[in-house]
Amino acid sequence: xxxxxxxxxxxxxxxxxxxxxxxxxxxxxxxxxxxxxxxxxxxxxxxxxxxxxxxxxxxxxxxxxxxxxxxxxxxxxxxxxxxxxxxxxxxxxxxxxxxxxxxxxxxxxxxxxxxxxxxxxxxxxxxxxxxxxxxxxxxxxxxxxxxxxxxxxxxxxxxxxxxxxxxxxxxxxxxxxxxxxxxxxxxxxxxxxxxxxxxxxxxx
Amino acid sequence: xxxxxxxxxxxxxxxxxxxxxxxxxxxxxxxxxxxxxxxxxxxxxxxxxxxxxxxxxxxxxxxxxxxxxxxxxxxxxxxxxxxxxxxxxxxxxxxxxxxxxxxxxxxxxxxxxxxxxxxxxxxxxxxxxxxxxxxxxxxxxxxxxxxxxxxxxxxxxxxxxxxxxxxxxxxxxxxxxxxxxxxxxxxxxxxxxxxxxxxxxxxxxxxxxxxxxxxxxxxxxxxxxxxxxxxxxxxxxxxxxxxxxxxxxxxxxxxxxxxxxxxxxxxxxxxxxxxxxxxxxxxxxxxxxxxxxxxxxxxxxxxxxxxxxxxxxxxxxxxxxxxxxxxxxxxxxxxxxxxxxxxxxxxxxxxxxxxxxxxxxxxxxxxxxxxxxxxxxxxxxxxxxxxxxxxxxxxxxxxxxxxxxxxxxxxxxxxxxxxxxxxxxxxxxxxxxxxxxxxxxxxxxxxxxxxxxxxxxxxxxxxxxxxxxxxxxxxxxxxxxxxxxxxxx
Numbered sequence: 001x002x003x004x005x006x007x008x009x010x011x012x013x014x015x016x017x018x019x020x021x022x023x024x025x026x027x028x029x030x031x032x033x034x035x036x037x038x039x040x041x042x043x044x045x046x047x048x049x050x051x052x053x054x055x056x057x058x059x060x061x062x063x064x065x066x067x068x069x070x071x072x073x074x075x076x077x078x079x080x081x082x083x084x085x086x087x088x089x090x091x092x093x094x095x096x097x098x099x100x101x102x103x104x105x106x107x108x109x110x111x112x113x114x115x116x117x118x119x120x121x122x123x124x125x126x127x128x129x130x131x132x133x134x135x136x137x138x139x140x141x142x143x144x145x146x147x148x149x150x151x152x153x154x155x156x157x158x159x160x161x162x163x164x165x166x167x168x169x170x171x172x173x174x175x176x177x178x179x180x181x182x183x184x185x186x187x188x189x190x191x192x193x194x195x196x197x198x199x200x201x202x203x204x
Numbered sequence: 205x206x207x208x209x210x211x212x213x214x215x216x217x218x219x220x221x222x223x224x225x226x227x228x229x230x231x232x233x234x235x236x237x238x239x240x241x242x243x244x245x246x247x248x249x250x251x252x253x254x255x256x257x258x259x260x261x262x263x264x265x266x267x268x269x270x271x272x273x274x275x276x277x278x279x280x281x282x283x284x285x286x287x288x289x290x291x292x293x294x295x296x297x298x299x300x301x302x303x304x305x306x307x308x309x310x311x312x313x314x315x316x317x318x319x320x321x322x323x324x325x326x327x328x329x330x331x332x333x334x335x336x337x338x339x340x341x342x343x344x345x346x347x348x349x350x351x352x353x354x355x356x357x358x359x360x361x362x363x364x365x366x367x368x369x370x371x372x373x374x375x376x377x378x379x380x381x382x383x384x385x386x387x388x389x390x391x392x393x394x395x396x397x398x399x400x401x402x403x404x405x406x407x408x409x410x411x412x413x414x415x416x417x418x419x420x421x422x423x424x425x426x427x428x429x430x431x432x433x434x435x436x437x438x439x440x441x442x443x444x445x446x447x448x449x450x451x452x453x454x455x456x457x458x459x460x461x462x463x464x465x466x467x468x469x470x471x472x473x474x475x476x477x478x479x480x481x482x483x484x485x486x487x488x489x490x491x492x493x494x495x496x497x498x499x500x501x502x503x504x505x506x507x508x509x510x511x512x513x514x515x516x517x518x519x520x521x522x523x524x525x526x527x528x529x530x531x532x533x534x535x536x537x538x539x540x541x542x543x544x545x546x547x548x549x550x551x552x553x554x555x556x557x558x559x560x561x562x563x564x565x566x567x568x569x570x571x572x573x574x575x576x577x578x579x580x581x582x583x584x585x586x587x588x589x590x591x592x593x594x595x596x597x598x599x600x601x602x603x604x605x606x607x608x609x610x611x612x613x614x615x616x617x618x619x620x621x622x623x624x625x626x627x628x629x630x631x632x633x634x635x636x637x638x639x640x641x642x643x644x645x646x647x648x649x650x651x652x653x654x655x656x657x658x659x660x661x662x663x664x665x666x667x668x669x670x671x672x673x674x675x676x677x678x679x680x681x682x683x684x685x686x687x688x689x690x691x692x693x
Contacts, residue, residue: 030661033420049227050391050654051423052661059420064428088352088360095362110369110447114376117440121380121433125387128429132422134390135414142417148398150418151391151650153227 016168017140017188018160019196020147021180026052029155032178033058036157039174043163047147047156069127070120077119081112140188161188172196220314220655222496227653230497234392234647235399237492242642245491253634260628263621264339272342274621280607281616286340288596289626292476293333293633294374294448295469295592298441299477300326301381304388305437308430314505316651317498320392321488322481323385324644328636329480330378332629337371339625366450373447380440384433387426390416391650445469452599458535459544459603462527468520472592475513475562478506479588486582488641497647500576507575510588514566517595521563535608543602550615551602554594561591 023029029046036044037060046055089095090103100107129135141147141158150156157178159171168185175183176197183196221230242250267274277284300322307315338347350371352361361368393409394416400406416422446466453465482503489498525545528536542548544555565587568574575581606613640646657663 025663026659026661027663045417046420047418048420048423049231049395049418050650050659051427052420052659054661055420056424061421061424064425066425066428066432070432084352085363089363093358093360095359097362097364100364104364107364110366110443110450111363111372113439113443114369114372117436117443118376118379120436121383124429124432124436125383128387128425129414131425132419134416134422137410137415139415139417151395151398151416152231156418 014187014189014192016161017143017186018158019171019175020141020144020184020186021157021175021178022146022149022182022184023155023157024153024181026155028179029157030054030058032157032180035178036159036174039165041159041163041165043160043166045158045160047141047150047158049151049153049155052155064131066124066127066131069130070123073123073127074116074120077115077117078112080119081115082108085111140186140190143186143190144184144193146182146184218501219657220317220499220501221652222499225496225656227656227658230647230649230652230656231395231399233494233497234645234649234652235396237494237641237646238396238643239399243491246638246642249634250638253631253638256628256631257635258628258631259624260335260631263624263628264335266621267339267625268344272340274619276616276618276622278614280612280614281601281604283600283604284616285597285618285622285626286336288593288600289629290333290336290340291448291469291596291600292593293329293336293629295445295473295476295596296480296589297326297329297333297377297381297477298445298470298473299481300324301377301384301437301441302474302477303481304384305434305441308434309438313655314502316648316655317502318481318485318506318647319651320385320388320644320648321485321646322477323381323388324640324646325481325484325637326381326477327378327385328633328640329477330374330381331636332633334374334378335629335632337374366447366454369447370451373444377440377444380433380437384437387429387433388648388651389644390414390426391418392645392648394418395649396645442470445473452603457603457607458533458539459599462524464520464523464527468517471513471516471520472562472595475510475517476588476592478510478513479585479592482506482510482581482585483589484637486578486585488646492641492646494647497652503578503581504572504575507569507581507584510584511566511569514562514588518563521559539603539606543606544598549602551598551605554598555602558591558594558598561587562595565591 021032023032026048029048030052033044033046033055037058044059046052046059048055085108086103094102096102146154147156157180159166159175165171172183172185180197182198185194185196187193275284275286277286300319303315303322304319307319337350338344341347341350349355350361350368363369390413393413397406397409397413400409446469449465449469452460453462455461485498485503489495525540528540543550544552546552549555565584568580568584601616605616653659
């Protein structure tokens with residue numbers, strides 16, 4: 001466990017959870033993410049109504065690991081299907097129908113294919129859930145009422161207090177330079193949201 | 205350099221959504237259908253659909269009580285409406301995956317307007333299809349023999365049988381389509397959660413949205429998952445109807461024993477699926493006013509796909525005759541030239557309904573005026589649905605009713621229970637469909653937003669490029685990768 005988490009468990013008083021900056025367009029959030037990455041923040045994220053093109057590079061994210069989960073599980077489907085049919089029809093209870101050999105490999109291809117797809121699909125969906133850590137119904141970010149706009153037409157950038165570079169004052173100054181239309185500091189007590197700045201900060 | 209989502213005018217591209225569409229207007233248009241009280245028409249349709257569902261339940265209950273003798277199937281026609289309906293429904297279920305997976309891989313962005321709708325339809329059609337293999341086995345309580353489960357006879361399924369392949373293909377298809385559909389729904393369920401006024405609504409949609417926060421770290425894996433699912437579903441959708449066609453093609457019955465069946469079945473499936481999407485889309489679009497998202501352009505593109513697949517199906521019909529003649533096989537020739545096409549054949553009426561609905565009617569789509577006329581496309585889409593049902597009926601019943609032994613030739617007539625069961629599955633389909641329209645966003649909100657010109661991060665920048673160069677200072681702090689990416693453009 002990292003140091004800030006331990007401290008939070010011990011202390012009773014509310015702690016800042018994250019800064020939340022609101023933007024109005026995909027272009028603004030992309031530039032803000034580039035700057036935040038360049039400033040050396042690690043635990044930051046953007047929240048957008050749809051995946052923004054080029055955001056992975058802007059945030060400096062490495063490629064998704066999902067393929068590494070799907071491939072072995074898909075292969076298990078192929079091998080599992082083959083061994084199931086081989087054992088059931090070939091050894092445990094051989095059935096000869098139409099003079100065909102009990103262990104006829106070509107006739108196994110369709111089911112091997114289907115089970116490969118089935119296993120891979122489960123691995124894809126649940127692997128994605130695992131990598132994204134969903135379902136997760138509780139998160140401090142939901143404390144902000146404005147955050148609901150992320151699923152409509154607003155774009156948010158969050159910098160979490162877990163970040164080693166996070167400092168309530170310094171990060172506030174940094175965020176002020178991002179030209180966000182609204183900035184909030186969200187606390188981890190599920191109640192408190194402190195407005196930092198609002199309005200049309202240096203709109204183009 | 206222009207935004208990646210802007211239409212290229214020089215090659216005749218037009219925007220994918222109506223003039224003036226914004227992120228907010230998409231959210232509004234789609235979400236309010238689930239938020240406002242249902243219109244009276246919805247209730248009327250729902251009552252009708254659920255009445256038919258009730259009829260289906262009674263027809264199936266009667267079948268279980270009495271046995272399969274209540275159907276018209278009898279020697280030599282052992283497969284009739286049951287399998288016709290099964291194949292028809294499975295075929296209808298192919299458009300959704302084609303639109304969501306194949307068109308996704310080909311980067312056909314117009315698919316976003318109709319994919320949710322078509323995927324939902326796929327799942328409901330597959331549910332209707334699955335009713336038939338379950339009930340046609342005679343003793344439905346022994347249907348688990350089809351699965352590789354240990355049973356009291358300690359015997360396993362015969363994996364060399366295409367019927368068993370079919371079980372695996374169809375159940376995999378149903379599962380994968382449902383997973384794919386749910387993955388696509390997660391961001392939109394979050395939209396409904398965030399708009400919810402009542403606590404109950406917020407709880408239900410909240411639970412289903414899995415705590416989605418639109419985080420880019422999540423979008424990254426989400427998009428990869430979507431891509432993998434599309435890549436898995438593409439061969440899957442081709443395999444499913446191929447395997448269904450193996451049920452026929454691996455037998456020795458003239459009319460079934462043909463190698464053209466797999467591609468022919470797949471083309472027909474896509475054809476009928478698009479027709480069903482079109483029929484329902486035209487009604488829904490008129491009732492719920494989603495015309496700004498589902499535009500004439502989309503309908504026209506769907507008509508082009510129907511023209512293509514309809515002509516492919518027509519080619520396959522012709523090729524069956526050519527092969528019957530070219531093979532010199534007298535049984536095959538008798539079947540095609542006499543039993544099917546000749547007006548003396550007892551089922552030639554069904555054959556010619558099939559030809560006129562499937563091959564002739566979509567030919568009107570060669571003309572732009574017809575492709576863009578709502579009444580024409582509505583009528584043609586219904587004709588195609590009818591024609592594709594007759595295609596399966598022709599394949600199954602005309603091939604069986606006169607087998608190798610003339611003394612056992614017969615004629616097939618459906619019973620009332622056959623008809624009730626079929627109409628009942630239509631009730632099941634429409635009940636599920638109406639519930640979907642009522643409670644789930646019928647257009648993929650986040651995907652449509654993603655294809656708006658404003659969705660491209662460089663949209664603003666390039667719009668203001670001419671006046672000033674104020675975003676120059678931003679590029680200075682950009683990561684090398686981004687600067688490089690921008691330089692490439």
